[in-house]
Amino acid sequence: MVTMEDVARLAGVSKMTVSNVVNNRDGVGDLVRQRVLEAIRRSGYRVNLSARTLRSGRTGVIGLAVPDIELPYFGHLAAHVIEAAGRQGFHVAIEQTGAAAAGEADAIAHSRTLHFDGLILSAVELDRLDEHPAEAGYPLVMLGEQDFGGRFDHVAMPNEEGTKAATNHLADRGCRRIAIVTGRASDDVSMVTRRRCGYLAALAERGIGVDPALLFSLDDASMEAGREAARSLVDSGHEIDGVVAVTDTVALGVLRGLADRGLRVPEDVRLIGFDDIPESGFTVPSLSTVAPDHRWMAERAVELVAQRIRAPLRPTVQYIAPFELMIRESTR
Amino acid sequence: MVTMEDVARLAGVSKMTVSNVVNNRDGVGDLVRQRVLEAIRRSGYRVNLSARTLRSGRTGVIGLAVPDIELPYFGHLAAHVIEAAGRQGFHVAIEQTGAAAAGEADAIAHSRTLHFDGLILSAVELDRLDEHPAEAGYPLVMLGEQDFGGRFDHVAMPNEEGTKAATNHLADRGCRRIAIVTGRASDDVSMVTRRRCGYLAALAERGIGVDPALLFSLDDASMEAGREAARSLVDSGHEIDGVVAVTDTVALGVLRGLADRGLRVPEDVRLIGFDDIPESGFTVPSLSTVAPDHRWMAERAVELVAQRIRAPLRPTVQYIAPFELMIRESTR
DNA sequence: TTGTACGCGTTATCAT
DNA sequence: ATGATAACGCGTACAA
Numbered sequence A, B: 001m002v003t004m005e006d007v008a009r010l011a012g013v014s015k016m017t018v019s020n021v022v023n024n025r026d027g028v029g030d031l032v033r034q035r036v037l038e039a040i041r042r043s044g045y046r047v048n049l050s051a052r053t054l055r056s057g058r059t060g061v062i063g064l065a066v067p068d069i070e071l072p073y074f075g076h077l078a079a080h081v082i083e084a085a086g087r088q089g090f091h092v093a094i095e096q097t098g099a100a101a102a103g104e105a106d107a108i109a110h111s112r113t114l115h116f117d118g119l120i121l122s123a124v125e126l127d128r129l130d131e132h133p134a135e136a137g138y139p140l141v142m143l144g145e146q147d148f149g150g151r152f153d154h155v156a157m158p159n160e161e162g163t164k165a166a167t168n169h170l171a172d173r174g175c176r177r178i179a180i181v182t183g184r185a186s187d188d189v190s191m192v193t194r195r196r197c198g199y200l201a202a203l204a205e206r207g208i209g210v211d212p213a214l215l216f217s218l219d220d221a222s223m224e225a226g227r228e229a230a231r232s233l234v235d236s237g238h239e240i241d242g243v244v245a246v247t248d249t250v251a252l253g254v255l256r257g258l259a260d261r262g263l264r265v266p267e268d269v270r271l272i273g274f275d276d277i278p279e280s281g282f283t284v285p286s287l288s289t290v291a292p293d294h295r296w297m298a299e300r301a302v303e304l305v306a307q308r309i310r311a312p313l314r315p316t317v318q319y320i321a322p323f324e325l326m327i328r329e330s331t332r
Numbered sequence C: 001t002t003g004t005a006c007g008c009g010t011t012a013t014c015a016t
Numbered sequence D: 001a002t003g004a005t006a007a008c009g010c011g012t013a014c015a016a
Helices: A004-011 A015-022 A030-043 A049-056 A072-087 A102-111 A159-172 A190-205 A223-237 A248-260 A292-312 B004-011 B015-022 B030-043 B049-054 B073-088 B103-111 B161-172 B191-206 B225-237 B248-260 B294-310
Strands: A061-066 A091-096 A119-121 A139-144 A152-155 A178-183 A215-218 A242-245 A270-274 A287-291 A318-320 A325-326 B061-066 B090-094 B118-122 B140-144 B153-156 B179-184 B215-218 B242-245 B272-273 B286-293 B318-320 B323-326
Touching: A004 A015, A015 A030, A049 B049, A061 A072, A061 A102, A072 A091, A072 A102, A072 A248, A072 A292, A072 B073, A072 B225, A091 B073, A091 B090, A102 A119, A119 A292, A139 A292, A139 B318, A152 A292, A159 A190, A159 A242, A159 A270, A159 A287, A159 A325, A178 A190, A178 A223, A178 A248, A215 A223, A223 A242, A223 A248, A242 A248, A248 A270, B004 B015, B004 B030, B015 B030, B061 B073, B061 B103, B073 B090, B073 B248, B073 B294, B090 B242, B103 B118, B140 B294, B153 B294, B161 B179, B161 B191, B161 B242, B161 B272, B161 B286, B161 B323, B179 B191, B179 B225, B215 B225, B225 B242, B242 B248, B248 B272
Parallel strands: A061 A091, A061 A119, A119 A139, A139 A152, A152 A318, A178 A215, A178 A242, A242 A270, A270 A287, B061 B090, B061 B118, B118 B140, B140 B153, B153 B318, B179 B215, B179 B242, B242 B272, B272 B286
Antiparallel strands: A287 A325, B286 B323
């Protein structure tokens, strides 16, 4: 391995001068600087980030923990985070939590072990983070679903607002028997519950009665689960003319499940999702959806970790992402 | 930060003994070991990987460079690589190359700068890697598309074989006017060309004539490009009864583009893709496709980097992934 | 403007 | 079985 020492010898200077050149510090003569740069080029020298890290105590890496990078939504999000972090001079390491509270807690511990400078956690399950007091003071930004009562920097999805707008939109189109397909609603503060609240609020506002048979809970937010939910809803015999799906991924499954039962979208049933993943514009029929500004979310999240790394004690900040309704064929 | 020194003091031993305990080395008495473990637990100590890396010269991280993590296929692949690497005790850092030769070369340089122990490169553009001789000897495994004439460890897609099987399948279903939608075919060895060869081979075998008007080139392998390709093909007036799409992502776009023009799949046109991304099972109609064994590919790739890290000079290995045809509704 | 000495946390070597 | 010491490559502080 080529070290600064080697470069210094090659250029006939001390390694401190090499360090100064590498870090663009001034106080180095032009001629000497040229000689050093030439020596670096010739030798193929690269800074050793481990050594630098050991000295400075910073790794320049932030972790991004998501349930499953394979789900389109998180791939999408990761791309934006990587880009935003790059602009701030950070690298991103991706962890998968498997959408389990244990995985999410692990990711935090892991992140510290690897000495990431901070962690962006897209938590869907971990609602009891106060059980992990050892992590206090670590730059941790929550991204997306859960609500943590202001204890963390948080960039939230417009869960309630978005779902309410979606439900209202279906009502505007004349739907009166609107089903909602969500994840399981075990805990109080989860994304699922917030979205369900938005749905209920819209129905109440319109004076549409709530039929418990139209509240469908999934085990996970997968395409397969969405497909089965749609089949069950149809098979149960309750008439429906609209479906609010908790995510676009689930909506893709619902779309397929309705097709399995010979129902047409939007003629027989209108369908709207949440997330606006790229695929949604290309399904047949294309999928209406609540479109949060993902780029904005990623940028805020990166900005928040960066700020917290610099100032660990500043008060926490809560954002709710802006969104718009993307109206496509599935609710025409 | 808690260091080994602190733990050593707390346990009343030397830091070398702590190191031995942490690394599960033997030659430590049971009683002492217990005392040390207790001290680690109480103090919340974590190894400093930078220091360890500085000493050992290994980071325990392998890079995975893909064109765009947002494309479902690469998200899918990344999930498998992360899992396989985890089993071998490696972490994975993801780089995006933007499907450009410059990005791919950057990823290699970058990977070395960050002192990854090795790099898995899913190269789609970089066909002249011999222009980067400085990288010789770095554990680099090519995954997927390109062919590099045996100069690197390589886990290849069954490009030619798979596309040939797909085309034959369409012919079996009675198609005689089969179009192929590929990326641009500028270079000799690219995935695009290999897949096109498979297509031509199948047609030749069946005695079906090649109509140049049915060879459609895309600027990129996106859904949008696929959609526009399908529209153009239909609008051009050449009758078609089958389409081979270069990837499932493109096929999703083609499916949509055919719908835009009022053509039914599979009644009017049959369609087959390549990759078997999860979405393909859920489209309406569901998408037939060439399904390479992604898990197998990820495992081989990780295995190859791991081996090359241990033995930099062993001869290179070439694999071609196994595949099967997933026959779904789009070719019924 | 350039050089020297030391410390970051860990591990290898050698000694006890 | 355990401990002392010296590296690993870089950056800070200070001296020249």
